[in-house]
Amino acid sequence: MKKSLKMGSAFIGIIVGAGFASGQEILQYFTSFGHLGTLAAILATALFAYMGMSLTRLGSRMQTTSHKEAVYGIGGKIGGFIMDAIIILTLFGVGVVMIAGAGSIFSQQFGLPAVLGNTVMALIVMATIMLNVQKIIAIIGSITPFLVVMVIGLALYSLLTMDASFAALEPIAKEQDSALSNWFYSAINYVSFNIAVGASMAIVMGGVEKDEKIAARGGFIGGLGLGVLIILSHLAIFSTVDQVGNSDMPILQMANDISPILGIFISLILFAMIYNTAVSMLFSFTARFADLNTKRFKITVVTVVTLAYLLSFRGFTELVSEFYPIIGLLGMFLVVSLFVANIRYARNKKASA
Numbered sequence: 474m475k476k477s478l479k480m481g482s483a484f485i486g487i488i489v490g491a492g493f494a495s496g497q498e499i500l501q502y503f504t505s506f507g508h509l510g511t512l513a514a515i516l517a518t519a520l521f522a523y524m525g526m527s528l529t530r531l532g533s534r535m536q537t538t539s540h541k542e543a544v545y546g547i548g549g550k551i552g553g554f555i556m557d558a559i560i561i562l563t564l565f566g567v568g569v570v571m572i573a574g575a576g577s578i579f580s581q582q583f584g585l586p587a588v589l590g591n592t593v594m595a596l597i598v599m600a601t602i603m604l605n606v607q608k609i610i611a612i613i614g615s616i617t618p619f620l621v622v623m624v625i626g627l628a629l630y631s632l633l634t635m636d637a638s639f640a641a642l643e644p645i646a647k648e649q650d651s652a653l654s655n656w657f658y659s660a661i662n663y664v665s666f667n668i669a670v671g672a673s674m675a676i677v678m679g680g681v682e683k684d685e686k687i688a689a690r691g692g693f694i695g696g697l698g699l700g701v702l703i704i705l706s707h708l709a710i711f712s713t714v715d716q717v718g719n720s721d722m723p724i725l726q727m728a729n730d731i732s733p734i735l736g737i738f739i740s741l742i743l744f745a746m747i748y749n750t751a752v753s754m755l756f757s758f759t760a761r762f763a764d765l766n767t768k769r770f771k772i773t774v775v776t777v778v779t780l781a782y783l784l785s786f787r788g789f790t791e792l793v794s795e796f797y798p799i800i801g802l803l804g805m806f807l808v809v810s811l812f813v814a815n816i817r818y819a820r821n822k823k824a825s826a
Contacts, residue, residue, distance in 0.1 A: 486753075526692040529691050574789045599774060663801060677757065759774050
């Protein structure tokens with residue numbers, strides 16, 4: 474169980490980056506639909522649990538060290554190529570968004586130039602990727618519990634101290650910009666986007682674990698835990714949407730409204746979560762094109778992170794609103810392929826029994 478919990482924690486850490494931890498994703502994908510956003514969050518929880526289990530189990534079953542082997546194994550030449558391209562685009566694109574998110578924290582919380590945050594994040598990400606995959610998994614998993622405590626604490630405080638009812642706040646919630654126009658599609662799109670984000674590293678994590686059941690349980694725990702955090706974050710933002718709805722980082726604004734000191738503490742956690750996802754995305758992207766612990770790998774790391782750094786100056790909010798829904802749409806191909814692969818595996822296992 475300890476291995477499964479560690480893997481589940483790392484799975485959450487991979488997916489939870491700047492957009493989620495700041496509350497911007499939750500606001501656009503869930504809270505902007507009011508009460509229907511709560512249903513969307515519950516639907517997303519169920520899907521995340523299933524998909525997390527499927528990804529880590531697939532990695533363990535195939536004992537793969539790269540997502541390339543897994544996606545070509547389940548999708549064939551054409552399907553594998555499409556899934557590989559989607560994952561590659563997602564890995565790099567989200568890495569860019571994460572670096573931009575660091576700039577937003579420096580600017581919003583500390584009044585420092587965004588370029589400073591972008592630069593600091595790019596440098597520490599570049600240094601971290603030089604470590605091996607086991608160390609990266611340990612780093613990611615160790616920081617995640619701080620986020621869990623933060624989200625639960627803010628959610629409980631917001632719900633216990635809310636001045637207005639959800640019914641009164643719903644019109645305000647619906648005035649917020651939505652990433653998509655329909656709550657049901659928004660939930661599906663959000664899951665498919667994040668599965669595209671986490672697929673590569675989740676498959677690699679599963680490949681590290683030889684016991685398929687342990688790997689599958691770890692992915693399930695991670696997906697379920699992620700869903701619970703989505704529901705809690707949504708309720709926290711919903712309960713204070715009249716105060717934080719117009720903020721680029723609602724969670725950070727919520728913390729600052731409680732206490733400036735708490736705001737600083739939360740901003741550090743947000744920075745750590747952004748770091749988590751940036752490392753995961755750009756490490757997986759680099760590992761797709763170069764073997765670990767080689768000179769080529771190090772050169773590729775420097776090139777990839779530098780390019781991501783330059784593109785990050787497009788801006789955090791703009792990148793989230795423009796890039797995420799597109800990847801969510803493309804990611805549906807990956808989600809459907811995993812569903813089909815699970816059905817085929819179950820049929821083959823039954824036939825051979």
